[in-house]
Amino acid sequence: METDFTKSYYNEPMGLTHDISTIKQQYRELFELAHQRLLDLFAQLHANHHCTQCETPATSILEILHTDCGYQAWQKEVIITLDQTIGKQILESLEKIEQAKNVKGSCHQCGVCCSLASSEFSYETLQEKAQNGDYFAQQFTSVFLPYDSPEAAQAKFPEMVTEILDQADGPVYFYHCPYLSSDNKCTIYNDPRRPQICADYPETPLILMYKNCGYQPWKTEMMPTTLLAHATLELCQYYSQKILDALKAAQ
Numbered sequence: 387m388e389t390d391f392t393k394s395y396y397n398e399p400m401g402l403t404h405d406i407s408t409i410k411q412q413y414r415e416l417f418e419l420a421h422q423r424l425l426d427l428f429a430q431l432h433a434n435h436h437c438t439q440c441e442t443p444a445t446s447i448l449e450i451l452h453t454d455c456g457y458q459a460w461q462k463e464v465i466i467t468l469d470q471t472i473g474k475q476i477l478e479s480l481e482k483i484e485q486a487k488n489v490k491g492s493c494h495q496c497g498v499c500c501s502l503a504s505s506e507f508s509y510e511t512l513q514e515k516a517q518n519g520d521y522f523a524q525q526f527t528s529v530f531l532p533y534d535s536p537e538a539a540q541a542k543f544p545e546m547v548t549e550i551l552d553q554a555d556g557p558v559y560f561y562h563c564p565y566l567s568s569d570n571k572c573t574i575y576n577d578p579r580r581p582q583i584c585a586d587y588p589e590t591p592l593i594l595m596y597k598n599c600g601y602q603p604w605k606t607e608m609m610p611t612t613l614l615a616h617a618t619l620e621l622c623q624y625y626s627q628k629i630l631d632a633l634k635a636a637q
């Protein structure tokens with residue numbers, strides 16, 4: 387499989403990771419693990435099926451089978467198992483990660499997540515996305531304002547901005563929230579203007595996080611589980627679609 391599954395996680399606003407290359411490597415390893423587990427599952431379910439017409443059993447779950455082949459039931463069972471059993475496991479895993487957030491981590495009110503957000507998208511693009519109904523962009527642009535220049539962001543956060551720029555493979559735009567007080571308090575904390583994305587921060591261990599952020603212990607501990615869950619989800623979507631295609635081609 388040649389698709390670069392890692393790509394999609396780094397394109398969200400504020401989605402740049404602390405150390406992209408390490409995480410990409412970790413993701414690839416866990417992707418292989420998730421893949422092997424699914425292949426084992428396919429093999430296990432294979433034993434439940436047979437075909438009176440096939441001289442040799444179907445070997446690949448993606449095979450285009452002959453009409454009324456007994457192994458189509460295998461393909462269907464795999465789709466259902468991916469959707470229900472594995473899907474449920476992924477959800478449970480993501481719920482555990484979320485539940486651990488305020489156990490393993492806490493906000494130390496450093497204010498960095500409010501003062502330095504980054505995105506591959508310019509303010510104009512984000513506004514456009516917001517107008518087109520993009521939930522994140524709507525929330526983000528409802529409070530965040532762009533820095534006048536990357537240099538202005540760099541002057542305030544030299545280390546982080548340099549790191550982000552070094553690791554980005556395209557343009558990066560920096561933003562800050564004007565509702566942060568000088569003592570790092572949110573001045574719209576109990577106000578309906580405060581977006582849900584702020585309440586949810588950090589939404590996933592995959593996002594960019596200041597190295598002294600109080601959620602770092604959570605991020606570090608939950609990273610492998612998160613990557614494994616995302617890899618499994620990507621693989622389930624891939625296989626479900628490909629098996630459906632094979633089933634359709636057989637009919």
Ligand SMILES: [Zn+2]
Nearest residue numbers: 437440455456
């Ligand atoms: Zn057959």
